[in-house]
Amino acid sequence: YRGDVTDVDIQRLMKFYQSASKSGGFERGVQRALQRILASPKFAFHVEAEPASAAPGSIYPISDLELASRLSFFLWSTIPDDQLLQTAAKGNLRTPAVLEREVRRMLADPKAESLATTFAGQWLYLRNLKNMQPLSEEFPDFDDNLRQAFEQEALLFFGSVVKEDRNVLDLMTADYTFLNERLARHYRVPNIYGSQFRRVTLSDDARRGILGKGAVLMVTSHTDRTSPVVRGKWVLENLLGAPPPAPPMVVPPLNESAQREGKVLSMRERMEEHRSNPICANCHKLMDPIGLPMENFDAIGAWRARDGATVTGLGTPIDASGVLLDGTKVDGVVALRSALVRQPDTFVRTLSEKLMIYALGRGVDYYDMPALRSIVRDSAKQNYKFSSLILGIVSSNPFQKRIKPLAGSSAD
Numbered sequence: 001y002r003g004d005v006t007d008v009d010i011q012r013l014m015k016f017y018q019s020a021s022k023s024g025g026f027e028r029g030v031q032r033a034l035q036r037i038l039a040s041p042k043f044a045f046h047v048e049a050e051p052a053s054a055a056p057g058s059i060y061p062i063s064d065l066e067l068a069s070r071l072s073f074f075l076w077s078t079i080p081d082d083q084l085l086q087t088a089a090k091g092n093l094r095t096p097a098v099l100e101r102e103v104r105r106m107l108a109d110p111k112a113e114s115l116a117t118t119f120a121g122q123w124l125y126l127r128n129l130k131n132m133q134p135l136s137e138e139f140p141d142f143d144d145n146l147r148q149a150f151e152q153e154a155l156l157f158f159g160s161v162v163k164e165d166r167n168v169l170d171l172m173t174a175d176y177t178f179l180n181e182r183l184a185r186h187y188r189v190p191n192i193y194g195s196q197f198r199r200v201t202l203s204d205d206a207r208r209g210i211l212g213k214g215a216v217l218m219v220t221s222h223t224d225r226t227s228p229v230v231r232g233k234w235v236l237e238n239l240l241g242a243p244p245p246a247p248p249m250v251v252p253p254l255n256e257s258a259q260r261e262g263k264v265l266s267m268r269e270r271m272e273e274h275r276s277n278p279i280c281a282n283c284h285k286l287m288d289p290i291g292l293p294m295e296n297f298d299a300i301g302a303w304r305a306r307d308g309a310t311v312t313g314l315g316t317p318i319d320a321s322g323v324l325l326d327g328t329k330v331d332g333v334v335a336l337r338s339a340l341v342r343q344p345d346t347f348v349r350t351l352s353e354k355l356m357i358y359a360l361g362r363g364v365d366y367y368d369m370p371a372l373r374s375i376v377r378d379s380a381k382q383n384y385k386f387s388s389l390i391l392g393i394v395s396s397n398p399f400q401k402r403i404k405p406l407a408g409s410s411a412d
Helices: 007-039 064-075 082-089 096-108 110-123 126-131 144-163 181-187 214-219 228-238 267-275 278-294 333-340 344-360 366-380 386-394
Strands: 059-061 176-179 198-201 321-323 329-331 401-403
Touching (some): 064 082, 064 096, 064 344, 064 386, 082 096, 096 144, 096 386, 144 181, 144 214, 181 214, 278 321, 278 329, 278 333, 344 386, 366 386
Antiparallel strands (some): 176 198, 321 329
16 A cells, blocks of 8 residues: 555454455455455555545645655556655655655666667657567568567667666767667777667767757657658657647558659658648648658668669659758757757756656646756756756646645536
C-alpha cells in the first residue's frame, strides 16, 4: 500500500486470514490474506484521497506519502523504496532541501533508467519502432539487428543526458552517440567492431542530437519512403510545442507516381505539386519547410545524396533547402538544427511540458502554464541542466497539489 496502512486495513485482512485458516490452516489463511492485498484498490491503483473538508473546486496539497508515490512513479516507474517512505512518514518530504536531496538520490539510482525506457520511449515515439517494417525491395539491408540498435542508441543517448545531468539542449546538439558495429556500418562510421555499444564522438555534424538518430528518422517515415510531412509534424509537436492544425476532412493523396517529361518526380517536386492544391497548402507551409531539410536521411536513417537512386539509375540530387515560417533560410539538417535551438526556451519549454504530462499522468491546462514558465526561467539560471527541470516539476503546485473536482467533473 506504499506506506498508507490503517487499522481498518489490517482488520479487513485478518478477517480473510481467520476465515481461511479455520479450514485450511495457517498457510491457507496467509494465502487468502495475500490474495486480498493484491485485489485491494490501494495496491492495484495509485490512490490519492481527498480531504473530507475540501470544498469542490478547492486546491489542496497531497499527503507526503502520496507525494512520495508521485515522485517514485515519475522517476522510477515503480513504488517508493524504504528510504523515500521513511522520509515521507516523518512529514518533511516537501521541505525544499529534503526534496532536492531525495530527487538527486533517485536520479543517481539505476532505477532512473526508466526515464529513458518509458518517458523517452513515449516522447521520441521509440515504441513505434517494433511496428515499422521497411519494404525489403527498397531497403534490402535492413534487419531486426538494426532496428534494435536504433532503439538502444536512442535510449543510451537520452540516458546519458540524465545520468550526467547535462544541459538538455545537448539532446539537440551533442557531438556524441552510442554505436555498435552494425549501427556504425549503417552510419558509415569506421573502426567500430563488435556487438557492444560504446560512446563515440561524431565527426559528422548531421548526426548530432536526436535529429540524426536512426530511430527518430525511421518512425517519422513511411515503410517505402521518407515523409517530410510526418517529420515536420513530429518536430513541431515534440520539439517546438506547436502542433499543426488538424487536416481537413478530405485530403487529396500524394501522387506517388507523378512524372514530368517521363521522369519520376523527386519527393520535393511531388510535395510542391501537392501544395498547389489550396486545401493542402495551409498545413503544408508549416510542416514541409521543416521536413524537407531532413531529406538527406532516407526512410531508415541512412545518408544519401540523391532521391530515388537505384542500381540502374542515379536518381535526382536532393535539394534540402527550405524557408521556415519566420523567414529563416535553412539548407539541410545542420542548419535546421541551428535554427531550432536559436531560441532555447522554446525547446526547453516543450521538453518541460512533456515531462510534466508524464509526471502528472494527464495533459497540461491553462492553469499549469505559470508553473511551466517558472520552471523554464529557473532552469536557464542553472544552464538548463536536466535535474533543474525535474526539480522544478516536483516542486511545482501541479505536482504537489490537487483540485477537488466540481460535481460531474474529474480530478486533476
